[in-house]
Amino acid sequence: MAGCFHQKTLKLLGILALGAFLPGSGVAGSYGAGISNSQWYLAESVFECSLVHEVPGYGRAVFSHRAGEKLSFFLESEAHLMRPGRGSLVVEAPAWRPGVAPRPVGAVNVTEGRRPVSLDTRHAVILAQSLLEGMRPTVTQDSWYDGSPVRVQVSNINFSGQYQRYRSCAANLLPVNIDQVGRSRVTFVTGSKRLSQADMNHLDNIVAYIMADSTVERVFVDGHTDDVGSRIDNRALSEDRANVVADYLKSRGVAPDLITERSHGDQYPASRRQAENRRTTIRLQREGERPGLQQANGYGSASAG
Incomplete structure (x- = not known):
């Protein structure tokens, strides 16, 4: 209890200290860029495209699009100005467009942490479209300090040009990201070592990444079987399953010295369901990652080494 009180006290002191540098009375008020300081920046790669906007006095507004995923949006701040709870999202016209009525978008969930507001694809697209229309999305929630409203406005100025660059970036993203292919598997029917078209499509995505x-720096390919049949036959079948996956990766351009093939027969079941045990798992190891001591019995896991 004392630790919790201490953390809340430190947070409140930080907010009060920040208030000395923010406009208006206390820490509550409106935060947003004006004509002279509104900028959008695009960070682009084949792994992610991010449109970043600095919100003076508050933090950043970010549209993020990872490979293999869809567009999302979040606010990022170190200040913890908003109280966790239910806030509102409204699309407003800038001051130089009087008479244009605001459009409510809906409620938003405000949480603690560096990203208090995160929006799904649907709401991110609504925000992007409103910015292209010359509007300003605004998130409003009570402040930690005294409950008065904190308004965070996202400026449309200089957005359009960077958004067109973002669209070009998004068109060149990889089909998948590391979270989707870093640990994956191919399953087989009883006694089979053949790849289906869906399997080959999945392996093509792994190759692209x-x-x-x-x-x-290493690609572990581990073959497995269920426990039906003799252990000798199962060991041979698991080797064939590892080979067929490894050979496909090599045929698509993965360097052979990058691949480590292993076969385990029925030694490491992943499930009580036999269908889930007839598999080949693929695990990508990147520089700086410690492989650890892992068994080959989990989804997408590989044995030690």
């Missing part, structure tokens, strides 16, 4: 990420 490996070819783009120079930090991938």
Whole structure:
């Protein structure tokens, strides 16, 4: 209890100290860039495209689009100005467009941490469209300090040009990200070692990621079977399953010396369901990652080494 009180006290002191540098009375008020200081920046790669906007006195507004995912939006701040709870999102006209009525978008969930507001794809698209229309999305929530409203406005100035660059960036993103292919698997029917078209499509995505990420230093390919049949036959079948996946990766351009193939037979079941045990797992290890001591019995896991 004392530790919790201490943390809240430190947070309040930080907010009060910040208030000396913010406009208006106390810490509550409106935060947003004006005509002279509104800028948008694009950070682009084949892994992610991010449109970043500095909100003076508050932090940043970011549209983020990771490979293999859709557009999202979040506010980022070190100040912890907003009280956690239910806030509102409204699209407003800038001051130089009087008479244009604001459009409510809906409620937003405000949380603690560096990213108090995170929006899904639908709301991120609504925000982007409103900015292209010359409007200003505004998030409002009570302040930590005294409960008065904190308004964070996202400026449309200089947005359009950078958004067009973002669209070009998004068109060249990889089909997947490391979270989607870093640990994955291919499953087989009983006694089979054949790849389906869906399997090959998935492996093509893995290859695309490996070819783009120079930090991938090892690719572990581990073959497995269920426990039906003899252990000798299962060991041979698991080797064939590892080989067929590894050979496909090599045929698509992955360097053979990058791949480590292993076969385990029925030694490491992943589940009580036999269908989930007939598999080959693929794990990508990047520079700086410690492989650790892992068994080959989990989804997408590989054995030690």
